[in-house]
Amino acid sequence: MAVRLDPYEEAKKQLEVTASILGLSKEVYDMLATPERIVQVKIPVVMRDGSVKVFIGWRVQHNSALGPYKGGVRYSPETNLSEVMALAMWMTWKNSLAGLPYGGAKGGIQVDPFQLNQYELMQLSKNYFSAISPFVGVDLDIPAPDVNTNPQTMAWFLDAYESRTGLKQLGVVTGKPLELGGLETRIYSTGLGVATVAQAAAKKLWGGIEGRTVAIQGFGNVGYYTAKFLKEMGAKVVAISDIKGGIYNSKGFDPDAVREYITKKGSGFVIDYPDVERKITNDELLTSNVDILVPAAVENVINASNANNVKAKLIVEGANGPTSPEAEQILVKKQVVIVPDILANSGGVVMSHIEWVNNRMGGWITEEEAKNKLMQKMTDNFNAVWNYWEQKLGGLGGAYSMRTAAQAIAVDKVVRAMKLRGWI
Ligand SMILES: NC(=O)C1=CN([C@@H]2O[C@H](COP(=O)(O)OP(=O)(O)OC[C@H]3O[C@@H](n4cnc5c(N)ncnc54)[C@H](O)[C@@H]3O)[C@@H](O)[C@H]2O)C=CC1
Numbered sequence: 081m082a083v084r085l086d087p088y089e090e091a092k093k094q095l096e097v098t099a100s101i102l103g104l105s106k107e108v109y110d111m112l113a114t115p116e117r118i119v120q121v122k123i124p125v126v127m128r129d130g131s132v133k134v135f136i137g138w139r140v141q142h143n144s145a146l147g148p149y150k151g152g153v154r155y156s157p158e159t160n161l162s163e164v165m166a167l168a169m170w171m172t173w174k175n176s177l178a179g180l181p182y183g184g185a186k187g188g189i190q191v192d193p194f195q196l197n198q199y200e201l202m203q204l205s206k207n208y209f210s211a212i213s214p215f216v217g218v219d220l221d222i223p224a225p226d227v228n229t230n231p232q233t234m235a236w237f238l239d240a241y242e243s244r245t246g247l248k249q250l251g252v253v254t255g256k257p258l259e260l261g262g263l264e265t266r267i268y269s270t271g272l273g274v275a276t277v278a279q280a281a282a283k284k285l286w287g288g289i290e291g292r293t294v295a296i297q298g299f300g301n302v303g304y305y306t307a308k309f310l311k312e313m314g315a316k317v318v319a320i321s322d323i324k325g326g327i328y329n330s331k332g333f334d335p336d337a338v339r340e341y342i343t344k345k346g347s348g349f350v351i352d353y354p355d356v357e358r359k360i361t362n363d364e365l366l367t368s369n370v371d372i373l374v375p376a377a378v379e380n381v382i383n384a385s386n387a388n389n390v391k392a393k394l395i396v397e398g399a400n401g402p403t404s405p406e407a408e409q410i411l412v413k414k415q416v417v418i419v420p421d422i423l424a425n426s427g428g429v430v431m432s433h434i435e436w437v438n439n440r441m442g443g444w445i446t447e448e449e450a451k452n453k454l455m456q457k458m459t460d461n462f463n464a465v466w467n468y469w470e471q472k473l474g475g476l477g478g479a480y481s482m483r484t485a486a487q488a489i490a491v492d493k494v495v496r497a498m499k500l501r502g503w504i
């Protein structure tokens with residue numbers, strides 16, 4: 081059941097657990113919970129009928145102790161300031177855990193992009209980026225794609241920034257098209273990262289991922305590429321859903337065939353894919369009888385109302401914040417392994433970093449090199465979190481999830497950087 085929880089409150093609850101593990105004072109907790117800067121902008125768009133519609137957008141810069149702010153921008157009718165604040169905080173932990181020289185930020189515009197045509201979308205994107213331009217920069221804050229934004233959006237962002245500043249700075253956004261300094265790998269890097277850590281976790285639990293059944297919620301950038309790479313690794317993707325509902329086939333889906341179908345039919349139409357045993361709801365997908373569950377859509381879909389019914393032994397969080405803290409407690413007791421978002425979906429920002437370095441050096445990197453670097457980093461990061469979890473927090477059967485281990489490593493590093501800077 082869709083439960084509307086406040087994402088920022090949920091993110092703070094997670095931080096409370098981590099702060100208690102690390103023995104942080106109330107003052108340090110407050111510093112970490114509070115974003116450094118919140119920018120709200122109004123975005124006028126001249127609509128096709130000549131009327132002017134005003135949208136609201138945000139850029140939240142959570143913490144810059146480790147370096148310039150970094151994080152994506154989402155377009156969604158559901159987004160709000162609380163959600164963007166939570167996502168910005170998670171970016172700080174994600175970048176820290178990944179060992180990147182970045183702080184955390186996130187942006188969002190409250191809009192249903194499917195109601196706008198290309199020209200309206202271009203105005204929306206350029207006007208948003210112009211409005212936040214004083215607060216972004218190659219050494220200040222580097223946005224990237226997230227839900228309902230893509231390389232084309234990044235191209236508009238880049239152009240708006242360069243027009244406003246008069247500078248040519250490809251590194252001010254990542255996830256760009258190839259022609260504008262992007263990498264082939266960025267489009268699939270989050271999914272490849274999710275699949276890589278799923279494989280590492282499956283190896284720990286079952287000795288391998290071959291033949292393991294998977295359910296994936298969300299069939300956008302992250303969901304589709306995760307499905308594609310998991311299938312290549314020998315897993316069987318038996319359930320897929322998007323915003324309108326899902327499909328089940330015990331023989332397993334070919335993610336490319338489903339993708340081809342929805343490319344023709346339109347986003348949101350997974351449910352109409354013909355080659356299925358049965359149609360399922362999103363709730364049924366989350367509680368389906370599979371080994372591995374990959375939520376790759378929105379926040380808090382696994383919550384107190386359905387956590388008891390989750391049958392998967394392994395949850396790999398493709399989405400940001402898909403599991404509420406209450407659900408997490410239930411799942412920990414059920415001995416379900418949760419590979420947390422800040423680890424599992426960090427492949428996107430790791431590849432963004434490679435793109436940013438490349439842009440700044442005026443250099444180049446082959447697809448194979450970038451891919452190998454990413455998979456190595458994901459595996460190393462997974463092992464670091466797994467080892468901390470087992471050695472310091474009791475691992476599977478203990479009282480804490482892998483998220484607490486991941487956050488403890490990440491937050492500790494941010495706190496040390498803040499101390500070195502004399503902030504605390
Ligand atoms: N794109 C990226 O590189 C990264 C994305 N993420 C996270 O992954 C998640 C998905 O992002 P993308 O794949 O980029 O977005 P996307 O816009 O490409 O796809 C989102 C998918 O989720 C589905 N969806 C939306 N609301 C839903 C709902 N209530 N129930 C079920 N399905 C729903 C949509 O129909 C679509 O299939 C988000 O939480 C995002 O923050 C995290 C790291 C990087």
Ligand SMILES: O=C(O)CCC(=O)C(=O)O
Nearest residue numbers: 151152224226428429432
């Ligand atoms: O690639 C990036 O800079 C950020 C991607 C993002 O928004 C995320 O990891 O949630």
